[in-house]
Amino acid sequence: MDRTKIDLWVGIFVALGVAALLGLAMKVGNLTSGKIGETYSVTAAFENVGSLKPHAPVKSAGVAVGRVDSIAFNSKTYEAVVTIKIDKRYNFPKDTFANIYTAGLLGEQYVGLEAGGDEEVLKNGDKIAKTQDAVVLEKMISQFLFSKASESDKDAKPSASTSASDAKHVEAKSTELGDAPF
């Protein structure tokens, strides 16, 4: 029986493979962190979800409390319906506010929950009524450009008027738009 050396080496080989797979799963992949015990799911309708994806984290006060389960489009209301799964350990009031935030300037998007003051808590299948859409950068930029363009338009036309009243006018215009924080 001189196959024992081969057996030993093949055993080592397979053991190394299993160890590498375990290492990949536990240390590199999200098999351990991706699991959040028992969950309940609630839905929230957004007019625009930006680039939110399934499996994106759901955070409250910066702590991950759940995950986005699915994102669907409601063709009746033309809204995006986001189903999120929240860990059973955490309860949120009925009037919780759901926002879509971006991690960092260019990071991935996640759902942020801000607790309200209601006595009743969200249960499985409930709908979050108060939502705020994702910030779409293009929209903000176009708004900014539009307000700039209208400013310069105003600048160009009433050239006869005094500069003081002109400046006042422009100021009034921009506050009236209540535009982006640029």
Next chain:
Amino acid sequence: MVERIWRLGAGARLFFLTIVYSGESFKRFHLTMREIYSTGVMSLLIIIVSAFFVGMVLALQGYNTLQKYGSSEAIGVLVSLSLVRELGPVVTALLFAGRAGTAITAEIGLMKTTEQLSAMEMMAVNPIARVVAPRFWAGVISMPILATLFSMVGILGGYIVAVPLIGVDEGAFWSQMQANLDFQSDIVNGIIKSLVFGVACTMIALFEGFDAPPTAEGVSRATTRTVVISSLTVLGLDFVLTSFMLVI
């Protein structure tokens, strides 16, 4: 051209026969075991050493670019994603074709040249069941193990460059990696890729050996063809598999 199509058909027939007669290689598993030793275990050294260096170079080059954007913590994500998804399976398959594929082709080619295969047939031993199938299954079993090892050792190499040498924060290195790597869509897909490459590389090596003209020159040509065809097949298959996986 007709020759190529003929060879493709013959290769497909050999693949089919290998699957049909592979019962023997599991019934007498020590045959497969010995082949796992000579294809898998003997490839360990080259796989581990190259994985280590590939990981280190990836980390160095990645750091060079990432630090310009002030996000050198993302180096772990870069190294692990590129290794697990692409470089692990592909480089392992290329090395496997060079290290084990050539050995298989030369061995079977020489068996054919010295008429050992005909002798087996004379003794009513099916050479496909006795010689081809155990080598096939050994390659298919070894490749995913080697590719997983490649990814893991590569990530360790990247870790050694990034954390102690460059000074990236260790917690950020691992946690960003964990946040961005999905077990299902990244690690499992990488293993599926390496399984497909294992089938392709081993089958090409076996067919080239089986099909080699029984001369010294014929065997040498068949060995060269094994490396060329396996490498091209792996790269082509990688594109196809990646596009499929991105769609799903």
